[in-house]
Structure formats: structure tokens, C-alpha cells
Amino acid sequence: xxLWTIMPEDIVLEGVEKTRxxxxxxxxxxxxxxxxxxxxxxxxxxxxSTDPSDFLDPDLIPGKEISIN
Amino acid sequence: xxxxxxxxxxxxxxxxxxEIITELGQTQIPEGKSNVHVLTIVGQVEGHLVMPxxxxxxxxxxxxxxxxxVEQNPEIEGLLVILNTVGGDVEAGLAxxxxxxxxxxxxxxxxxxxxxxxxxxxxxxxxxxxxxxxATMTIHPIRLTGLVIGVQQSFDYLExxxxxxxxxxxxxxxxxxxxxxxxxxxxxxxxxxIGTVVVGKDAVKIGLIDAVGGVKEAISTLNRLIEEKKQAKxxx
Numbered sequence: 001x002x003l004w005t006i007m008p009e010d011i012v013l014e015g016v017e018k019t020r021x022x023x024x025x026x027x028x029x030x031x032x033x034x035x036x037x038x039x040x041x042x043x044x045x046x047x048x049s050t051d052p053s054d055f056l057d058p059d060l061i062p063g064k065e066i067s068i069n
Numbered sequence: 070x071x072x073x074x075x076x077x078x079x080x081x082x083x084x085x086x087x088e089i090i091t092e093l094g095q096t097q098i099p100e101g102k103s104n105v106h107v108l109t110i111v112g113q114v115e116g117h118l119v120m121p122x123x124x125x126x127x128x129x130x131x132x133x134x135x136x137x138x139v140e141q142n143p144e145i146e147g148l149l150v151i152l153n154t155v156g157g158d159v160e161a162g163l164a165x166x167x168x169x170x171x172x173x174x175x176x177x178x179x180x181x182x183x184x185x186x187x188x189x190x191x192x193x194x195x196x197x198x199x200x201x202x203x204a205t206m207t208i209h210p211i212r213l214t215g216l217v218i219g220v221q222q223s224f225d226y227l228e229x230x231x232x233x234x235x236x237x238x239x240x241x242x243x244x245x246x247x248x249x250x251x252x253x254x255x256x257x258x259x260x261x262x263i264g265t266v267v268v269g270k271d272a273v274k275i276g277l278i279d280a281v282g283g284v285k286e287a288i289s290t291l292n293r294l295i296e297e298k299k300q301a302k303x304x305x
Contacts, residue, residue, distance in 0.1 A: 001118055002230055004186040004211045005156030008261070012113065015121040045119075046130055052138030055131060056106075062128050 025068055030054060034066065041067055104146040105291060106139045108132065109153075114165070114187050116158020127154065129161040136168040146298075147291045150178040150195055156186025159211060159230060163187070163237065166194040170241060175294030179287040180204045180278065190234055192278065193242040197290050199282040202269045206277065208252045209264025243276030 005012060021036040022045055030049060034042035044064045047054050054060060110132075112125025120126045139145050150169060156162070169176055169191065178195035180188070185207040192198055192206070200206070211231050235253075239246045252265040252275070259266065272278040280286065 001116055002159040002211060003116075003157065004159050004162070004234070005113060006183075006185045006207045006209070006262075007113070007155045009212065012124060013121065014123065016118070018121065020119070020122075046128075047134075049134075052134050052141055055134040056138050056142070062131050 024048070027066055027068070028059065030060060032060065032066075034068070037065070041065055102144065104144065104295070105149055105288070106142075106145045106147070107149045107151060108135065108139075108169075109151045110165070110188065110191055111153050112157075113155060114157030114162045114191075116161040118158075127157070127165075129158075129164055132165050133168055136165075136172065140172055140174065145174065147174055147295045148172060148176045148195075149287060149291055150176065150191065152178060152180045152184040152188050152192055153182040154184060154188040154191070156188055156207075159187055159234065161187075162191055163233065166190040166237060166241075169194040175291060175298055177287050177291040177294065179282070179284065180206060180272075183207070187234070189277070190237045190241070193238055196294060197280075198242070198278045199280055199287050199290070200269055200272045200278045201283055202281055204272075205266050205268050206272050207259070207264060207266050208249065209259065209262050210253055238277070242278070245276070248275060249277075 003009065003012065022033050023036055023042065024031060024033050025042070026032075027034075030047060032044055033046040033048060035045045036042050042065070044060060044062050044066060046062065047060050049055070110127050112127060113120055115124075115126040115128050136148075139148055148169070169178075176195040176197075178192050178198045180192050180198070180200040181204050182201070183205050184192045184200070185205070186209065189206055189208060192200075211227060211234070235246065235249055238244065238249060252267070254263055255265045256263045258264065267275065267277065270281050273281055282290075
């Protein structure tokens with residue numbers, strides 16, 4: 001991987017080995033990959049869609065916290 | 070497949086604005102329809118490796134389709150790119166920069182705070198670029214992470230990657246190639262690295278960025294470019 005950043009490499013990549021769990025869910029009729037957090041909450045990691053307008057939806061931006069059960 | 074928890078609509082609406090601010094540090098898009106789309110490039114430009122959670126990242130798998138939507142959506146007439154980035158993945162950054170460069174709609178970029186490293190090609194990719202008075206851009210050589218075999222081939226590879234970004238910057242700004250290479254390899258400017266930090270009007274002086282300005286200048290330039298495009302098309 002080529003990194004071109006002013007941030008020191010050790011800071012950028014600190015904790016990169018930690019495993020993070022991702023799950024595919026259906027939310028508002030859209031398929032999303034979410035990163036699992038605590039208490040049934042997850043954060044949007046990626047939208048699985050071929051419709052470009054889904055990527056303009058503020059409810060689906062990466063980092064947005066959603067509840068799943 | 071998991072079902073989302075159904076939350077009462079009223080609470081959703083009531084808490085939405087503050088929720089977005091507290092959770093993401095982002096504010097809700099204003100209600101009135103705008104003909105301009107704002108794209109923020111913040112933190113690290115994330116590449117093929119998911120960054121550890123302490124990094125704020127700009128994800129290319131989200132930005133690229135978003136730019137497709139901007140190109141295709143008839144309601145969007147222009148794109149404003151706001152940069153405050155520390156750099157990141159070369160391939161992902163160049164991909165975003167190429168998308169911005171090849172957009173048919175008018176594009177204006179504004180560097181606020183910092184537009185470092187791979188932020189430089191993204192900044193110059195727009196039709197017209199602005200930098201805030203106090204904003205900085207760091208130009209320094211590319212670093213290779215992971216396994217580096219210290220042979221001529223790995224040096225050649227790195228140089229090739231370096232040339233890719235240099236060519237992109239030179240093609241899309243007024244900076245001279247030799248000047249850019251000189252700034253990139255200057256020593257004594259950065260504490261832990263070689264390279265140069267250019268601040269506000271210095272970035273304009275060397276031809277990297279078109280003008281010093283803020284949000285006012287950026288929006289008025291974008292509106293002017295949109296108007297010019299409409300007139301060129303014969304739409305009044």
C-alpha cells in the first residue's frame with residue numbers, strides 16, 4: 001500500500017491488527033455493510049447499491065449509527 | 070438478514086439534527102434545495118485497507134459513486150470540494166482526483182486548514198481552486214508502507230508512483246514541474262521529513278492553487294462557472 005500523508009505511519013496504522021466485525025444488513029430496503037458496535041448498534045461502513053442516488057442519502061453515509069436487533 | 074429497529078418517526082425527526090452533530094460532527098444539509106453539491110475530503114483518504122477507528126477517514130467507495138450521482142443528477146449544477154485532509158492512500162486519492170477532474174459540471178475546490186500530500190492532487194483537480202489565508206499544503210515525497218525490499222526495482226517503483234502524482238499536479242495547475250520537485254525534496258523545512266509546507270498565498274504564488282479565498286469567493290466563482298456553462302449552452 002502506498003501512503004502519502006503527513007501523519008506518522010505508526011499513528012495511522014496503530015491498532016490495525018484488531019479484528020472488527022462487519023455484517024451485511026438490510027436497512028430502509030437497502031443493503032448495507034455495517035460495523036458492529038455495542039447494544040445492537042452498528043455504524044454504516046458501506047452501501048451495497050448500484051443506484052448512485054443512494055450515495056447522496058444523508059441517512060446512509062458511512063459512520064452513521066443505526067440500530068439493529 | 071436483520072431488520073432495523075422501528076423507531077417512532079416523531080423522535081427520529083426531533084433528534085435527527087442533534088444526533089448527526091453529536092455522532093458524526095456533521096451538520097444536517099439545509100432544507101432548501103441547493104443546486105450545488107458539497108463534497109468534504111477530511112482526515113485520511115482511506116485506501117484498500119480499512120483504517121483503524123482512531124482515524125477520521127474519507128472513503129473512496131462512497132465518494133466515487135457519489136461523484137457519479139453528482140454527474141448524473143440534473144438538479145446538481147456544480148460541485149464544491151472542501152479539503153481538510155492529512156493525505157492518505159495514493160491510489161484512492163488519485164481516483165477521487167480523476168473523478169473530480171473529469172466531471173462535466175463546474176467544480177471549485179477550497180482548501181481549509183490543510184490539504185496535505187494526496188490532498189494536493191485532489192485540490193488542483195477542480196476547475197478553479199481556492200486556499201484559505203491560513204491553510205497549508207505539505208508537499209513531500211511518497212512513503213511506501215509494508216514490506217520494502219531495498220533494491221533498485223523498489224526504488225524505481227516508488228519513483229514511478231511519485232511521477233504519477235507529480236504529472237497530475239503539473240497537468241492540473243500552473244506549477245512548474247522542476248519547482249514542484251524542488252519543493253518536494255527540500256530539507257530543513259519539516260522536522261521529521263523532507264519537503265515543504267506552503268501557506269495560503271505562497272500556494273498561489275507558486276501556481277499550485279488559483280487564488281486565496283474563502284467560502285464567499287468559492288461559491289461566487291462556482292455560481293459564475295455555472296452561469297457561464299448555461300450561457301455557452303444557450304440556456305438563459
